[in-house]
Every structure is written in C-alpha cells, then in structure tokens.
Amino acid sequence: MSVVRVKDGIEFTMIAPGGFRILSAIDQIAAKIGMDLTITSACDGEHSGPNDPHHRGEAYDVRSHDFPDAEKTDFLNSVMTILGWDRFFGFLEAPGTDNEHFHFQVKKGTVYPSS
C-alpha cells in the first residue's frame, strides 16, 4: 500500500485547514498511483521569509526526483485537480536542479477557508 512519508527532520509545527487539504490530496494521489510520496518541507526551513506559507502550515513540498520526467506534470495536475486552481497553487520548483521539488500552497493573497 502506498503512503505519504516525511523526510527526517521535517517539522509540522502547525497545519492550517488549507494545509490539511493539501496533505489529503497528496495522500489520495499516493494511494491512486501506487507510489510512496515524500514530504520534503512543511513548516521548517528558510523559504521566502516570515510570511512564507510554509510557516503558516499552508504549503508543503513533495520530492519530485522519484518521478520519471514524463510523469511529473501528470502528478502535479492530479493533485491540483483535487485541490482546485481557484483556491490553491502548485508547481514544479527549480526543475532540473538538485533542489527540484513539487510545491503546493494555498493560493497567494487568499484566505482558506474564505468564509
């Protein structure tokens, strides 16, 4: 059975409601595609400063190096189909580099849930 795993040292200091949606979508896709997925960043790390959604529990990174190149877009789209582009955002960050990973977050400039 395929599951979501967490890289050693990753901190889930807080998980916002939108963050739970992201983690749920990632878990659903792991089960669907039959491949373990690894969270490589949660609330930890420097990222882009104090307002970074990672620090609010509204953004999570997933290891992309486990995927064949041809399947990376499919994975991204599968997760985003569950989440919806109107409320969430996801992309392949730093493609082709050692730092390459999928990044998912609550859409910038929005509050989740909105009301």
Ligand SMILES: [Zn+2]
């Ligand atoms: Zn990230």
